[in-house]
Amino acid sequence: MIDSNLxxxxxxxxxxxxxxxxxxxxxxxxxxMSVQGVILGVMPLLMEHQLDWRVLLxxxxxxxxxxxxxxxxxxxxxxxxxxxxxxxPLIGFVPSLLLGAAGTIxxxxxxxxxxxxxxHAGSLLVPGAxxxxxxxxxxxxxRTKAISQVxxxxxxxxGIYLFGLLLIKxxxxxxxxxxxxxxxxxxxxxxxxxxxxxRAFDSLDTRKLTALHE
Amino acid sequence: MKSLLxxxxxxVAAALxxxxxxxxxxxxxxxxxxxxxxxxxxxxxxEPPVVAADAWLGFDxxxxxxxxxxxxxxxxxxxxxxxxxxxxxxxxxxxFIAALLAVLGLLSAGHQARHLGLLWICTEAVTLAAVxxxxxxxxxxxFEATWKYLLVGGTGIALSLLGSLCLGYxxxxxxxxxxxxxxxxxxxxxxxxxxxxxIAWVLLLVGYGTKMGLAPMHxxxxxxxxxxxxxxxxxxxxxxxxxxxxxxxxxxAVVGAAGEGGMADxxxxxxxxxxxxxxxxxxxxxxDFKRMLAYSSVEHMGIxxxxxxxxxxxxxxxxxxxxxxxxxKGALFLSAGNLRRAAGSPSMDEVRGMSTLTPxxxxxxxxxxFAVTACPPFxxxxxxxxxxxxxxxxxxxxxxxxxxxCLLLAFFGLTRVVFGxxxxxxxxxxxxxxxxxxxxxxxxxxxxxxLGLSLWLGLCPPRMLADxxxxxxxxxxxxx
Numbered sequence: 001m002i003d004s005n006l007x008x009x010x011x012x013x014x015x016x017x018x019x020x021x022x023x024x025x026x027x028x029x030x031x032x033m034s035v036q037g038v039i040l041g042v043m044p045l046l047m048e049h050q051l052d053w054r055v056l057l058x059x060x061x062x063x064x065x066x067x068x069x070x071x072x073x074x075x076x077x078x079x080x081x082x083x084x085x086x087x088x089p090l091i092g093f094v095p096s097l098l099l100g101a102a103g104t105i106x107x108x109x110x111x112x113x114x115x116x117x118x119x120h121a122g123s124l125l126v127p128g129a130x131x132x133x134x135x136x137x138x139x140x141x142x143r144t145k146a147i148s149q150v151x152x153x154x155x156x157x158x159g160i161y162l163f164g165l166l167l168i169k170x171x172x173x174x175x176x177x178x179x180x181x182x183x184x185x186x187x188x189x190x191x192x193x194x195x196x197x198x199r200a201f202d203s204l205d206t207r208k209l210t211a212l213h214e
Numbered sequence: 215m216k217s218l219l220x221x222x223x224x225x226v227a228a229a230l231x232x233x234x235x236x237x238x239x240x241x242x243x244x245x246x247x248x249x250x251x252x253x254x255x256x257x258x259x260x261e262p263p264v265v266a267a268d269a270w271l272g273f274d275x276x277x278x279x280x281x282x283x284x285x286x287x288x289x290x291x292x293x294x295x296x297x298x299x300x301x302x303x304x305x306x307x308x309x310f311i312a313a314l315l316a317v318l319g320l321l322s323a324g325h326q327a328r329h330l331g332l333l334w335i336c337t338e339a340v341t342l343a344a345v346x347x348x349x350x351x352x353x354x355x356x357f358e359a360t361w362k363y364l365l366v367g368g369t370g371i372a373l374s375l376l377g378s379l380c381l382g383y384x385x386x387x388x389x390x391x392x393x394x395x396x397x398x399x400x401x402x403x404x405x406x407x408x409x410x411x412x413i414a415w416v417l418l419l420v421g422y423g424t425k426m427g428l429a430p431m432h433x434x435x436x437x438x439x440x441x442x443x444x445x446x447x448x449x450x451x452x453x454x455x456x457x458x459x460x461x462x463x464x465x466x467a468v469v470g471a472a473g474e475g476g477m478a479d480x481x482x483x484x485x486x487x488x489x490x491x492x493x494x495x496x497x498x499x500x501x502d503f504k505r506m507l508a509y510s511s512v513e514h515m516g517i518x519x520x521x522x523x524x525x526x527x528x529x530x531x532x533x534x535x536x537x538x539x540x541x542x543k544g545a546l547f548l549s550a551g552n553l554r555r556a557a558g559s560p561s562m563d564e565v566r567g568m569s570t571l572t573p574x575x576x577x578x579x580x581x582x583x584f585a586v587t588a589c590p591p592f593x594x595x596x597x598x599x600x601x602x603x604x605x606x607x608x609x610x611x612x613x614x615x616x617x618x619x620c621l622l623l624a625f626f627g628l629t630r631v632v633f634g635x636x637x638x639x640x641x642x643x644x645x646x647x648x649x650x651x652x653x654x655x656x657x658x659x660x661x662x663x664x665l666g667l668s669l670w671l672g673l674c675p676p677r678m679l680a681d682x683x684x685x686x687x688x689x690x691x692x693x694x
Contacts, residue, residue, distance in 0.1 A: 115407055117387055133376065140369065146361070153368060160376045167382050170392035171331070 003122060006046050010128040010162070013039050014104060017135040020155060021100040022093050024086060026078060029151050030071050036158055037066025044168055055168065062161070070154065074147055091142030103134040125166055132159030216258055217273035217326060220281070223250050224319035231312040240311055241299040244292035247315055248285075251322070255285040259682065267397050270329040279686035280460055281325045283537045284453040286667070287544050288318050290660045291445045294548050297656030298445060301555070305350065313346040317449065324457040330378050330394040333461055337374065337425060340454055341367050347446040348438055359437035366424060366434040374421025374461075377414045381468065384410035396464050400471040400692070411472045418465045419481060425458035428485055428519060429492035432512045436500075439508035440560065444551025447504070451511045451547065452540035459518055459536065463529065466522065467690040482523035483613060489516030490620035497627025503553070504560045506631045507546055510586060513624050514539045517601060520617060524604040526687045531600035533683040538593025538671050539586070545664035546582040548657075549575045553635065556651040562631050567640030572651065574658045576636045578665055583632045585668050587625045593671030 013036050020032040041063030044055045089096065107130035114126065136156025140149055164171075227247035234240045258273050259282045265272030273281070295314070299307050320343055324336035341364075348360040382394055387407040390398070399406070424431040439447045462482075469478045493513035500506050514535070521532030552575035557565040569576040585592035588599075598621070605614045671679075 113409075115387060115409055140365075149365065153365070153372070156369070156372055160372060160379065163376060163379050167379060167386060167392075170386050170390075171382055171394065 006043060007122075007124045009039050009043055009046070010124040013158070013162070014124075014128055014131050017104070017132055017155065018097060018100050020151070021096045021135060021138060024089075024093055026087055026145070026147060027075070029087065029148060030074050030078075033151050033154055033158075034067050034071035036155070037068075037071070038063050040158055040161055041067055043162075043165060047165065047168065058168070066154070066158065066161075074150065078147060087148055088144050089142055090144055091138065096138050096142050099138055100131070100135050103138075104131040107131040107134070120166055125162055129159045129163035132156075132162055135159070216254055217263060217271065217277075220251060220254050220258070220273075220285075220322040220326070221271075221319050223247055223254070224315045224322065228312045228315035228319065231315055232308060234308070237307060238300075238303070240307060241296045244295050244311060244314060245289065247318070248289035248292035251318060252282075252285045252289045255282045260678075265328075268393070268395055270332050270395060271323065271326050272328055273326055274328060275682070275685035275689040276460055276463065277326045279533045279682045280456050280536055281322060283540050284321055284325070284456060287452040287540050287664070288449060290664055291448050291544065291548070294551075294657060294660035295445050297654060298443065298551070300656075301651075302443075305352070309346045310350050313343050314445075314449070316343040317347070317454070321453050321457055325460055328395050328397065328464075330381060330396065330399070333464070334371075334375055334378050337422070337457065337461065338371050340457065341371055341425070344446075344450065344454065347450075348442045350443055350446070351441065353441070356441045359434075359441035363434045363438045366431070370421050370424025370431060372421075373417050373424070377417030377419075377421055377465075380410050380414035380417060381406075381465070383407070384414060384472075396468060399468045403471040404473050406468075406472040408472065408474065411469055411474055412477070415465065415469050415474070415478055415481070419462065419485070422458045422461045422465070423485065423519075426455045426462070426515050426519075427508075427512050428515055429489040429512060432489065432492070432515075435512060436496075436505040436508040439511065439547075440502060440505040444547045444554070447507065447551075448544040448547035451507070451543045455511070455515060456536050456540065459515070459522075459532075462519075463522060463690055470691070479523040479525070482519050483610070486516045486519030486521075486523060487613060487616050487620070489513065489519065490617065490624075491516075494620040494623035494627065497624050498630075500627070500631065501562045502560045503562060503565075503631050503635055504550055506628065507543070507550060510546075510624065510628065511543060513620065514543070514586075516620075517598060517617075520613070521601045521604065524601070524608050524610065526691050527607060528601065528604035529690060530680075530683045530687050531597060531604050533686055534600055534671075534675075534679075535594065535597035537679070538597045538668060541664050541671065542582060542585045542592060542594055542668040545578060545661040545668065546586060548661035548664065549578040549582060552651070552653065552657050552661075553579060557635070562634040564641065565635045566638035567636075569636045571640050572653055574653050575661075578658070578661045580632060580636055582661070582665055582668075583628050585665065587628055588621060591669065591672045593668045593675075596672050596675075 016032045016036045016039075020029055023029050023032065041059050044059045091099070104127070107127040110130065111127045116126065120126070133156055136152050136159055139152025139155060143149060143152060224247050227243050231240060231243050234243065259278055262275070262278050263273055265274045317340055320336050320340045324333060324340060327333035327336050345360060345364060348363055349356045381399065384407045385394065385399060385402055386392070387410060388402055388405040390402055390405070420431065427435040439450065442450070466478050466482070469475060490513050493509045493516060496509045497506060497513070500509060518532045518535055521528045521535060552572055553565070553568050554560050556572045556575070557568060559565055586594055588595045602614055602617065605617065
């Protein structure tokens with residue numbers, strides 16, 4: 001029962017991946033990312049039969065960090081910089097959707113080849129993680145704006161978090177805390193840099209970052 | 215205790231630098247903390263402590279074989295930094311100095327990390343702490359370099375976390391109890407799940423390889439080294455890359471214990487040679503002498519990786535090369551910083567005749583170039599000779615041939631740029647800039663000392679160093 005609830009949530013997160021790949025508007029991309037963050041934050045609560053404070057901490061930190069704080073910072077950056085809300089893709093929306101869908105299918109197929117512990121065998125955690133990491137990569141490579149690259153990076157991190165859920169019982173909190181802490185700090189710094197790029201170039205288009213090349 | 219002080223002293227000094235009121239006196243914190251750090255690491259080197267097997271942090275043989283050279287390089291760079299920051303008095307240096315000290319503290323932690331998760335956290339923190347160093351100059355080009363560094367480095371670090379999780383799952387699948395120290399993982403040995411170990415190896419190699427700057431994940435390096443101040447380049451090339459290299463060595467030992475050492479060595483050999491080849495080809499084309507140093511660094515990371523693939527003798531040679539490359543590259547970066555400042559441009563199209571404008575820096579730069587391209591009697595010649603010997607002894611004739619070809623191409627590339635800027639008659643614009651730049655003792659002695667240390671490593675390396683490298687090899691290849 002618990003496992004099927006979890007699988008529904010992972011399925012939702014995978015659907016949000018496709019939404020993030022298919023959208024042409026920056027606010028929609030940020031919204032998809034933040035909803036995914038909240039869903040990810042709820043998952044550890046469903047996995048544990050009895051709640052201990054460590055799991056609760058991970059859940060609360062994830063919901064606040066990935067779901068509220070970071071999207072809020074990104075929206076603020078978007079407003080202050082007053083950038084165009086349209087995403088300019090290097091990889092078009094339809095091709096990236098197709099890539100994402102193919103990647104999801106491949107992730108499901110690949111999972112059958114991997115040895116999994118019996119308690120993880122029926123779970124969508126591994127294919128979900130693989131598909132989300134892949135989505136993150138497509139967004140990182142295929143979108144030109146700095147903010148959308150940050151979104152891609154965050155979705156990549158979400159995929160890694162999904163994989164980490166496999167180990168939440170066995171692994172010390174240290175690793176999880178490190179993930180959250182570094183993620184927040186990383187985006188914070190990314191945000192500052194986004195701000196600085198804007199001041200230096202009056203645009204958030206990373207295609208203009210081409211002064212340095214051979 | 216002393217091994218913890220190695221981490222705490224620089225971090226406390228970093229906090230102190232943030233609070234320090236005087237812009238002009240603040241740079242002295244760098245050599246002060248560097249000196250304490252160097253004394254501590256020398257002390258620990260001479261009297262290695264006993265590290266508990268399950269300790270998460272500790273000055274173990276591998277840390278002993280690498281960390282002292284990072285400490286030494288930092289100390290000399292800090293000495294240079296005092297003069298450099300006096301020249302650059304117009305830039306606020308509070309954050310720069312604090313970040314530099316934080317990088318030293320986190321590097322000490324990373325070298326000593328004996329736990330998979332802790333190692334990752336240290337590497338991530340070093341990556342973030344280095345960000346303010348890269349945009350010290352505040353130019354649009356520096357921001358561009360920082361953005362690329364963060365995006366490529368951040369992706370690399372994310373992949374290494376995924377790899378660490380996969381290795382954790384390999385341990386869990388094999389019935390592990392959730393202990394992720396390298397000792398525990400190696401103890402599990404063949405009990406680790408093979409498919410997960412292989413996935414983890416690929417991800418960790420790509421992840422930490424990005425941090426090291428192995429091709430094709432090296433793209434952040436030319437931008438970062440080209441735009442950052444010279445001391446930052448020296449510390450990134452000698453210190454940050456070595457923490458990633460020790461991480462790869464530690465993971466390789468786990469993969470070896472799981473029975474996949476042969477496969478790991480093949481990938482290391484391939485990626486090492488590929489890095490050397492890519493670097494050599496770019497060296498033939500580049501016209502910027504700071505970017506040239508970055509490609510040379512990629513080449514030497516390739517040599518380290520190649521050495522690491524050749525079994526115990528190769529790893530010992532690679533550890534030797536960490537020392538000789540770190541010190542020699544430091545001399546090159548610092549003298550290149552002087553040349554860049556005196557000439558006002560990093561491009562060989564606009565710079566020439568530096569031997570008359572800044573004779574000392576130019577002489578050190580030329581000598582450093584010969585040292586880094588493995589001309590005797592400097593350190594890199596002997597360490598690369600050891601790599602070649604290890605390769606021939608293990609029957610890698612073809613790889614040795616390719617290795618020597620890449621070295622030759624790199625030699626052509628480096629001499630082309632170096633003599634292009636040193637020879638000839640100075641441009642008039644550069645002459646005007648050259649008058650403003652004085653070759654004071656503070657900017658000449660540090661690179662000279664590093665060059666001297668490289669020479670010392672080549673001519674009479676102390677017995678203790680070779681013993682330290684051998685002890686590290688024993689840690690990585692325990693005899694059953």
